[in-house]
Amino acid sequence: MTNSKPLHLHVPAPAARPGDEPSFKHLVVPKAGETRRPDVAAPEEEMRDLPYKLVRVLDDAGNAVGPWNPNLSPDVLRQGLRAMLLTRVFDERLFRVHRQGKTSFYMKSTGEEAIGAAQSLALSAGDMCFPTYRVMSWLMAREYPLIDMVNQIFSNERDPLKGRQLPILFSARDYGFYSLSGNVGSRFGHAVGWAMASAYKGDDKIALGYIGEGTTAEGDFHEALTFASVYKAPVILCVTNNQWAISSYSGIAGGEATTFAAKALAYGLPGLRVDGNDFLAVWAATQWAAERARNNLGATLIEFFTYRAAGHSTSDDPTKYRPADEAEHWPLGDPLARLKEHLISAGEWDEDRHQALTDELTEKVKAAVKEAEAVGTLGKSKPSVREMFEGVFSEPDWRVIEQRREMGI
């Protein structure tokens, strides 16, 4: 064979950049209710079509349709709505608080609130999630005290993480929320190990891991899935595909070539692709995967197809790398608005109650911020400097003891 034609290097680029018309024309959005729901015990080879479909329950009119409809009670739906709304309100407020210089960093999960909220409620108290920084609605749904969150964000004297950690990198063991860290991806495999431990002990707890679509490119992703597959770990592994990773679009992570759910096929695992802006679809997929896990059928990979409506964090301006109004063109809508509409059309909610709830939550958040501000914002209050030297090991060794002394504390 002769080598003759010159090669060229392909670098993926998104459909639209600042100044361009936002374009989601390349997206194929199946109708709600269209995707089949196989039995949880179906063999993997009969489920290989699922990664290329999209599990959707809420249709454009706000009705819950199709085989994945989890038929949730209105109470549960309102609980979910509340958690999502609280997350949104909290995000808005704390983002402003950061602008005021009261903390060093903040990240919103706007547009993605359905994911953590539905999963938090769908799973049991003893289960553990291994979060990313963008699933704070998990904590909101489990009523983690707002004051603890704000104190952590301020790194003040009452910070439950003792001033050691960047804002929002929470840890909340009693709320099924594993310790976050700045490194993306490196806890994905911990979810698998934790789940394997539960299985090893003959317990009944399952784990849930999150990873961003951008971060699926890390070796950690592959290693976690390999272990999950080999040992049939009772774990649900979730890719939150919000289309963006800071400034790079999902094509830079492989999204140009296939879906993220299709990565399940590499491990012989079922892969669900789910409308992440559809509270009911998120719930149903989670329930399905949990049932598999609890029945020793092993792991499931779920891609939540969603959109990061805000900037990546307080450190970037998204209009520098994507059309300013791209979020408004996202074809799967806003998860909060969609759940609200569903409840209203079911006669279980109305605009007044929604306004009242918004007011209530706004007050709650305000009160928590105020209370935390009274303790102190970043730099104005902090835990005892002794805390810097504690917790390096289970017992301090001579180095930190000497160094503490050197500081005179």
Add this chain to the structure above:
Amino acid sequence: MTNSKPLHLHVPAPAARPGDEPSFKHLVVPKAGETRRPDVAAPEEEMRDLPYKLVRVLDDAGNAVGPWNPNLSPDVLRQGLRAMLLTRVFDERLFRVHRQGKTSFYMKSTGEEAIGAAQSLALSAGDMCFPTYRVMSWLMAREYPLIDMVNQIFSNERDPLKGRQLPILFSARDYGFYSLSGNVGSRFGHAVGWAMASAYKGDDKIALGYIGEGTTAEGDFHEALTFASVYKAPVILCVTNNQWAISSYSGIAGGEATTFAAKALAYGLPGLRVDGNDFLAVWAATQWAAERARNNLGATLIEFFTYRAAGHSTSDDPTKYRPADEAEHWPLGDPLARLKEHLISAGEWDEDRHQALTDELTEKVKAAVKEAEAVGTLGKSKPSVREMFEGVFSEPDWRVIEQRREMGI
């Protein structure tokens, strides 16, 4: 949902261990010629069945059949046979040489000789392979001097790698053979980077990477495939699934759950599953993937389904972890015997010529070993100790200069 049933931990185990009947009953071996050969430019979604099939050309009677038949000339086939036979003869001899204490280490590729041999011949001189330690037939097919191999294995004065490297961890740039190292997996991504560089320059060279099925569990595997997919790198990525990774069977790497070719689906790449003991099938698959690469259609993942007929290396005894006669039960036969049979049945070879070739190659190997022994075996001869201090950087710095002086050299 209540958590009630106790979970249990699944640990995969092979069908047979020492003392058991060897069993390959779980393997489904399709007939030769059965698997379709899509156009190289076919969209990935039309090729998603391929990872679950098996590309085979040589049938049980030694005939070349079906759409993948590369229709090679008898000369080329004999060239392949020679390379494979040379590899086998060399392995036998050097394994014995190790037993005699003349070197520290050796590894055979018995049963897997078709892979490197066919690929080496199918690709062009300017292409580069990123080998594992089990594709020495690549070098044999390109007539790398045996004497250089043996000198390297003896780490003697004439060792082309200057005594720095473990035996058989060759480097042979002019033969399209990238530098090996003891770490498994960590060069898989170099193949992708090298291929991207060729594309970046508008050159026409392509790369080929190898990895063992056990090593696909490393993060490196995933990262290489991700980059290959994202940038449509002109690279062929090969998993040599020889069923074993030292003492652990392919199930510990994920082979219980699906095929290794199916990992291609995670990246939206075509995945071929190929009879690795079939010289013609290896050739045809390589040619197909190379055509894709050369036409800017991107990467291909190929699983070569084969069997490691010997021990892992000189450091292990395979009868300690698998039935002693397992190799004899391998349903896909011996690659050397199969190619020989094909040539004979085509009237292009006979037992006498085979014996003569065997004798010739045995003599060649013997002569090379003898010549190298005359230079010296491990510990009896080595390059100048100065070589220990050279090549750390492009220019030596004061540390190695001082240390060399400290040694008095």
Add this chain to the structure above:
Amino acid sequence: MANMNMIQALNSALDVMLERDPNVLIFGEDVGYFGGVFRVTDKLQEKHGITRCFDAPISEGGIISTAIGMGAYGLRPVAEIQFADYILPAYDQLVSEAARLRYRSGGEFWAPITVRSPYGGGIFGGQTHSQSPEAIFAHITGIKTVIPSNPYDAKGLLISSIESDDPIVFLEPKRIYNGPFDGHHDRQIKSWANEPSADVPEGHYTVPLGKAATVREGHDVTVLAYGAMVHVAKAGIEESGIDAELLDLRSIVPLDIDAIVASVKKTGRCVILHEASRYGGFGGELSALVQERCFYHLKSPIGRVAGWDTPYPHAFEWDYFPGPARLAKALRQAMQN
């Protein structure tokens, strides 16, 4: 000649090299269209084209692995790792592959790659946007580690690094990207504008690897520092009132051992300053080398001022950070004895 801060100087180095050498290309997370989270690659994609400066998947191991393959082909890739804390997933690639390729292949292959990465603290980045990992590279035979402390050096050292045939970890002290921060976090922020080192030639020039700079001549004690700590050292020396000689090492591999030894033999005292936590840090190596070569000239123990032996703690940034006061104290201690 133009007035540049460190980001602009680094950007200029990359621009110059993209212009001069078609084998130079840049990739990393967010470096393409966006120009990098610290803007070091700003406008380079626009100017030189998408295949010369492009985004990479979030996969530090993959980035370095790909760069090595490109380097083996003959390119001179410059890879950015967004924060030095995130180099760790690529540590095996750097150590087992980049650093060893030339040696083990008998010189057949090598990896002329430059791995740029912002490092160090002082920006309230918390544990994983603040660490200083230089020690884990300094120990690795086959890798060079370069750390500039000002715009002029940054550009000249980066060009030298890209032109070098060896793999290089190029650590950029992010706290001084925009100004020569001296550790006084409670004072007005300074910009580079009025610093002589911000006068940077627009074209090609190099600063050689392995040559320390004498930032301040002095007689009584030698201070060894690099990166942001050079500015902290200046302030600490001034505040101590001690006539210290300050060496900016500029690269820790290769190390300018001659300059260090000459200075300590002259002053008879030595204090080492780095941001990384002390135990097992690069200061240990420096201390050992100085002690081995200047033992009979030493009038007092060699001091080490460094981060504490704890992870980098968000709220306690300024308690952890080895600022000028801590250095001044160590200098006084060195003089007392």
Add this chain to the structure above:
Amino acid sequence: MANMNMIQALNSALDVMLERDPNVLIFGEDVGYFGGVFRVTDKLQEKHGITRCFDAPISEGGIISTAIGMGAYGLRPVAEIQFADYILPAYDQLVSEAARLRYRSGGEFWAPITVRSPYGGGIFGGQTHSQSPEAIFAHITGIKTVIPSNPYDAKGLLISSIESDDPIVFLEPKRIYNGPFDGHHDRQIKSWANEPSADVPEGHYTVPLGKAATVREGHDVTVLAYGAMVHVAKAGIEESGIDAELLDLRSIVPLDIDAIVASVKKTGRCVILHEASRYGGFGGELSALVQERCFYHLKSPIGRVAGWDTPYPHAFEWDYFPGPARLAKALRQAMQN
């Protein structure tokens, strides 16, 4: 009490812990049915069942990541990395996760994992079966690094490690698995059989982490060593004829600083011996610590004897390896001054 070599002693430690604590489990490459490439887990799967001791995929990052998750659940996993050279793909997991989990979570989660790994040279393993990576762990706040030098310590230290609530890198000097190799590669191989330290209790006992052992008392110079180098040091001291005190550090984090300082203050001289290449190695930290704390007691420069600053070279194993002659020379040098 039984006579055990180091492999048997380690095997016994694992056996005892599997028996005592249902939360202990073992996994790693080839550790299950096969019993490990060095046989350290021999028969443990057969005896304790497949879920207590099993094979892992070839994925060091995955192994450590999985172990951390198990540890967070409440287990005490013991992970084997087949060769310490192959720990590097897991370096990020060890540093960014295992070492930092307790600190960053305010004590909510921690990773009581033990990572066993054969390390060091002397077996003609070439570059990637011979390296000594202890320095890259010693620098990391939050990880302990333990290195036994004989069967008794190996078992007692391994049990202490498994019972510790901290993440531990447990490095096993593979060259002395079967006998106390002293660096004289050209002499008859010794077995453990006749060594007092090969008398190992069959049941549970511990050797505490952070306590050095005085292997030999002496007056003229202190030798600091660990792992296989303890035996090389013994031989080197003997050959030098110098009355040296030899400390076996046994763990480098935590370090028995009191024992070190006491000994050097007594002898006034110090030589450090390790296998890893010198530059940036753990010897630098030891030298710095000794110098800082014993400056006024030192009669001569602290010496370092270590591997050269090159990758580990196959054919030149014995040129590279810091054997007894090199130590003896350094001891004589220390005494001359």
